Amino acid sequence: MDQVTTSADRALHVSSRGAQTALRLRQAAREAFGALGWQGTRVQDIVTRAGVSHGTFYNYYENRAAILTELVADSHAEFVELASAPWDADDVRGALEHVIGGFLDVYQRDAAIMRTWLQAAREERSFSDLYRRSRRLFVDRVADHVGAVGAASGRQDGPPAQTVASALVAMVEHFAYCWAVLGEVHDRDDAVESLVLVWGGALNELAGFEIVKRP
Amino acid sequence: MDQVTTSADRALHVSSRGAQTALRLRQAAREAFGALGWQGTRVQDIVTRAGVSHGTFYNYYENRAAILTELVADSHAEFVELASAPWDADDVRGALEHVIGGFLDVYQRDAAIMRTWLQAAREERSFSDLYRRSRRLFVDRVADHVGAVGAASGRQDGPPAQTVASALVAMVEHFAYCWAVLGEVHDRDDAVESLVLVWGGALNELAGFEIVKRP
Amino acid sequence: MDQVTTSADRALHVSSRGAQTALRLRQAAREAFGALGWQGTRVQDIVTRAGVSHGTFYNYYENRAAILTELVADSHAEFVELASAPWDADDVRGALEHVIGGFLDVYQRDAAIMRTWLQAAREERSFSDLYRRSRRLFVDRVADHVGAVGAASGRQDGPPAQTVASALVAMVEHFAYCWAVLGEVHDRDDAVESLVLVWGGALNELAGFEIVKRP
Amino acid sequence: MDQVTTSADRALHVSSRGAQTALRLRQAAREAFGALGWQGTRVQDIVTRAGVSHGTFYNYYENRAAILTELVADSHAEFVELASAPWDADDVRGALEHVIGGFLDVYQRDAAIMRTWLQAAREERSFSDLYRRSRRLFVDRVADHVGAVGAASGRQDGPPAQTVASALVAMVEHFAYCWAVLGEVHDRDDAVESLVLVWGGALNELAGFEIVKRP
DNA sequence: CATGAATGAGCCTTCATTCAT
């Protein structure tokens, strides 16, 4: 009886026309967020780019955050995949190059969304939660490896694997941000080499021998 | 009506009463920004905390950005000092521990301002410029050292010093952010040890020998 | 392009399928208005309950008001019938009990519509006109009786029959509203007895003798 | 720290200028509500009449409902006073004339607000609660009297005093509404006489003798 | 007949900033 109805009970958008419009809105949002940032983007900026009316937006998304959520989900999925990729224990350098290179590539391709995501994370809980979860995934995975290397070395006095892992992930992540979002100039392959060099140096320190060999 | 008002009316706030008010506003702003963030803080939030009227704010600061600029300047100065501190070339480990530890300490003490600064940097050019300059300072300094170490090793094939330096600074910086702002849990000394371990590992890689010795 | 559409396209809804849909819409509207009130009910709330699409509504009704008009017409017809029912002049008490009891019963059964009708009457002229006409019917009829009773008493100094009648009808009507719509708790038979008592008392006053006898 | 600030923390309006503006807003609201009703009145309609800007309204009232609440409070206070007035048990007719006449006068003077109040009561809980409380006050008071009269008569078989009282109050109230708000034409003194006649007739029925004598 | 996507006018509310006192 007293059932509450939301604007979402309006449309399912299963038709091809509806799907088309949703797609155009997403693309328009991607452009708008990229150009104007999270705070700078008004719903108006999105619908103008999409060539639809203001009201149409609300047939598809509850608000500005909802559409960003969808865009972010795509990037997030790619990171999850990267973080879950198998790892060649016999070729640590190769594995590092692959994962770090992949990370930089995804980050650069989605730079606009990454920037917006991080902006939004400052004011909307859902985005910061997703960011934290995303980061967690990498840190935990890295901590496993770091812990294993440290344990194999037989030395007991090193710093916690979680802390080392947090530092390594922070490096890659923020380097990617400075490069892809802030526009710091680096050659992509130099970047991978540098990050692998640092990461490898850390592993060598922990292992006590050259677990990551010079190329 | 015929009372003359001079431009000195809105003056330098050198009187002790004016200075008092300005101080209270700055402290109130620090609190407000810390609690509500950059986008979340309205001028109202500041004046309420300062116990002054709305209009008074504009006697001292042009707008919300102006007061943050002052607060940020303090933190920035500390970073400049850190980045310019002398460097003991004979005790690289000790020097690293000192600078990195100092950085973490400043960051944590000023966590609220750092958070706000970075938020504001996403939408106001002046803050992002200051951030870039601040970061540049560290990166250049580190690049000098990294370059020197690499040059001493006699090897020509390593990655650019600027890129390696960017990665190392990104690591410390973003680790500090995750720790002090996002609330990731790490012991302070473990954090320093971890960061020094990674940084030292990188230098050792570049040097080709143990320039940074195990503790 | 060259397909011709005739006005018959939007036609009389005489087909069994059309009639079905119209019926479902009316029932859905009855539910929706009952649950959400006049201002609170959107076309969406009706079509959702009816299980038809948004556009379909407008194939049957011009707007929200049109469908309420139909629902209200039913209730109105019942009141007209009540107001026009024959009146047993020899058993005034019995006649009063019958009409007042009938009024309460109709009012309670249609409480949801009555509530909505009166809400809509505050902002749409057509509904308030209908309300006025409906009320007029009762008042005029009662005024006839009151006038007759007063005239029979031979006294000339009483208040106008129209005014007394207006008061009596207002009593029954608003009591019914408070009971059926606002949820004031009264036993149905006590209610009839109370209203008849007051009404009868008034007639006795006017008649100057016990035209309405104690039960 | 995380204290929430509302728009109400903005101004206290203790200055004469502020009080002036608040007064103008209230008068403007009275006019606007009177002319346009509850649903029909936009904040814009109020500020235009008051000759102030849109934003100014929100310096004084949280929203449209807040300003009506203040206006309604005045009328409500008058009803409370009426309902609490002393009652001359020796001159029931005089007492009835006084209270009923007073009620009609207040109702007519505040007709615009009464209309708006009742409109708003259909959709905002606070207004309907106030209405219920207001009505309750009268009904309870009347029920006491009706109960006393019934008890004095020694007859046990009458309807509940609460139900009779509800009917009597409903009569006066809705008659006043039809007269003052809907514009039904009645002479004020005839109206009082009619209502007293009915009310008195009811008391006489209950008492079993002429407790309310013919004038 | 049914569908549901598209439209856009319209209202509410916030808040940075100005300015007369």
Place this chain on the structure above:
DNA sequence: TATGAATGAAGGCTCATTCAT
């Protein structure tokens, strides 16, 4: 210097209604 009232631009969101399929 301090005050706080006034301003008004700006943006979010709703929902009745239209219309092509």
